[in-house]
Amino acid sequence: MRAAIIGGTGFDTLEGIHLRPEKVHTPYGDVLLFQGEEEWEDFFFLPRHGTTHSIPPHRINYRANIKALHQLGVTHVLATLAVGSISAHLPPGSLVVVDQFLDFTQNRESTFFNGGKEGFAHTLMSYPYCSALRQRLVEIGAAMGLKISPRGTYVCTNGPRLETAAEIRMFSILGGDVVGMTGVPEAPLARELGLHYAALAYSINWAAGIESGKEITFLEEGVATLKKSILTLFLQTLKSSGLSSCDCESARLTFHPPEEERA
Numbered sequence: 001m002r003a004a005i006i007g008g009t010g011f012d013t014l015e016g017i018h019l020r021p022e023k024v025h026t027p028y029g030d031v032l033l034f035q036g037e038e039e040w041e042d043f044f045f046l047p048r049h050g051t052t053h054s055i056p057p058h059r060i061n062y063r064a065n066i067k068a069l070h071q072l073g074v075t076h077v078l079a080t081l082a083v084g085s086i087s088a089h090l091p092p093g094s095l096v097v098v099d100q101f102l103d104f105t106q107n108r109e110s111t112f113f114n115g116g117k118e119g120f121a122h123t124l125m126s127y128p129y130c131s132a133l134r135q136r137l138v139e140i141g142a143a144m145g146l147k148i149s150p151r152g153t154y155v156c157t158n159g160p161r162l163e164t165a166a167e168i169r170m171f172s173i174l175g176g177d178v179v180g181m182t183g184v185p186e187a188p189l190a191r192e193l194g195l196h197y198a199a200l201a202y203s204i205n206w207a208a209g210i211e212s213g214k215e216i217t218f219l220e221e222g223v224a225t226l227k228k229s230i231l232t233l234f235l236q237t238l239k240s241s242g243l244s245s246c247d248c249e250s251a252r253l254t255f256h257p258p259e260e261e262r263a
């Protein structure tokens with residue numbers, strides 16, 4: 001299995017594995033990522049904000065990132081998402097394998113199939129994440145003694161600004177559990193290409209207004225402490241065998257080829 005970790009906030013670099021930088025050219029732009037060495041040749045690491053955290057969430061080239069992994073033959077992807085907590089049962093420090101998203105992003109390139117030369121496609125998104133990878137993350141997490149919630153709804157805002165208290169109240173009413181700025185379109189793009197993709201969210205703050213009258217504060221220490229455990233969890237998950245079946249490879253329901261190919 002060729003696998004990748006997409007690292008978010010707190011995961012701009014990975015320690016403990018020998019990695020060499022690699023520039024991948026895609027039709028959407030170039031991507032700088034890292035390939036493992038020696039026994040990790042089939043492992044890739046892609047820091048979505050860049051290694052120096054210089055790419056803000058609304059400027060990330062999500063299509064190039066996912067396409068680059070696909071071109072490299074990657075089939076399984078685990079992503080980290082730093083989030084703010086909306087639900088009371090997921091306080092800062094919590095880990096959750098998200099199973100749904102609510103998309104509040106704007107003006108992001110969110111499909112590989114825009115019509116014209118690309119043709120267009122409709123992709124099933126009822127259950128947007130790989131059920132087999134999600135299940136395995138939770139099982140291995142439990143065996144490691146990590147407390148991981150097996151489901152949660154991720155609200156994706158456009159950023160880079162944080163939310164108003166009223167927006168968070170609205171997201172809560174709509175069923176959002178955690179909020180971040182990068183999970184969409186990353187997950188749906190991966191699904192369009194048939195990749196097995198799961199995301200682990202870790203909360204670094206209470207979302208705006210949840211602690212009434214208080215301004216947001218970030219739990220920076222928390223990420224550093226969790227980083228080693230999350231890396232171990234991800235590597236064990238990606239190296240494990242016998243994943244249960246899932247529908248990721250058949251989620252792209254219909255494909256309408258470009259006009260010139262239809263004749």
Ligand SMILES: CSC[C@H]1O[C@H](OP(=O)(O)O)[C@H](O)[C@@H]1O
Pocket residue numbers: 007008009010048049056057080081082083159180181182183218
């Ligand atoms: C105040 S940190 C906000 C930043 O962290 C999250 O990044 P990622 O999802 O890549 O872990 C969030 O989406 C924002 O980009």
Ligand code: HPA
Pocket residue numbers: 082083084085157162163179180181204205206207208
């Ligand atoms: O409160 C938040 N809002 C949006 N994105 C975030 N990423 C971490 N915390 C937050």
